[in-house]
Amino acid sequence: MKRIRRGWALTKKSWALLNSHRDLVRFPLFGGISTIILGLIFLGPGAYLLDKHNYAPGVPLVVIGIYVLTVVGVYFSVGLAACADRIFRGEGATFADGIAVANARFSIICGWAALSTAIALISIVLENQGGALGDIAGRLIGAAWSLVTFISVPVIAIEGIGPVETLKRSASLFRERWGQQITGNIAIGGIVFLLGFLPGVALIAVGVIIWPSVGVAGGALVVIGALVVCVALLVSKALGGIFGVALYRYATDGEVIGGFTQDDLESAIRPKRGRKRGDTAPGAV
Secondary structure, eight states: OHHHHHHHHHHHHHHHHHHHOGGGGHHHHHHHHHHHHHIIIIIHHHHHHHHTTOHHHHHHHHHHHHHHHHHHHHHHHHHHHHHHHHHHTTOOOOHHHHHHHHHHTHHHHHHHHHHHHHHHHHHHHHHHHSHHHHHHHHHHHHHHHHHHTTTHHHIIIIIOOOHHHHHHHHHHHHHHHHHHHHHHHHHHHHHHIIIIIHHHHHHHHHHHHHHHHHTHHHHHHHHHHHHHHHHHHHHHHHHHHHHHHHHHHHHHHOOOOTTOOHHHHHTTOOOOTTOOTTOOOTTOO
């Protein structure tokens, strides 16, 4: 219950910024649309060829598809993080401002996407070809990567350092304050899941069940449910990006921004044993 209350408080404050700067929703929206289109272009044919055991053209298409989709995801996430940071600092920020930063960081984004794709492919290969131990190893690698790189997007957007330096920086912050990356993000995602995703899935399920007997009404419920799920995913992505920037600032120099209080941010931290809350992370800027 305590975690739910904490998640609700963090979600409300992230939502306050998003609600007052609704332009930020365009980043996950355009990123989602681009992902669907490019996924159909690359992953669709690639998956079809793999299903037909035509591996020579299928595997490259899937690999290229994963890489392209990763570039798109990071690109729009960097734009969102850049805008959120400017807003937190009291400056104006538009969608165009975020895209300008993403464009300036494009080579870094491509390098980071290549690194992320390599890790993803290693995890997939281990899970599918390595037996029981490989499955465990693949899952562990994927989980570890997602944790140590949680604030990699703010690092790219704000610091503009290369892919390897970004990994080192994000991993360093993770080692010092790993709990804040986990707890805060899950708390926000959990609230959006409860309030948006679950109701949307429920509407889809009810629509599918009653469709044969009521026809149009069942189909309408499926469509409405799908829209609710899409909106929930977009909002969750935007809120996570906003919170990530606030967390990055707090992790690097202890700065409390965006309407959050020190209590809010410290409540999302589980410091390593032996460290006290409020201690400055070694190596913090």
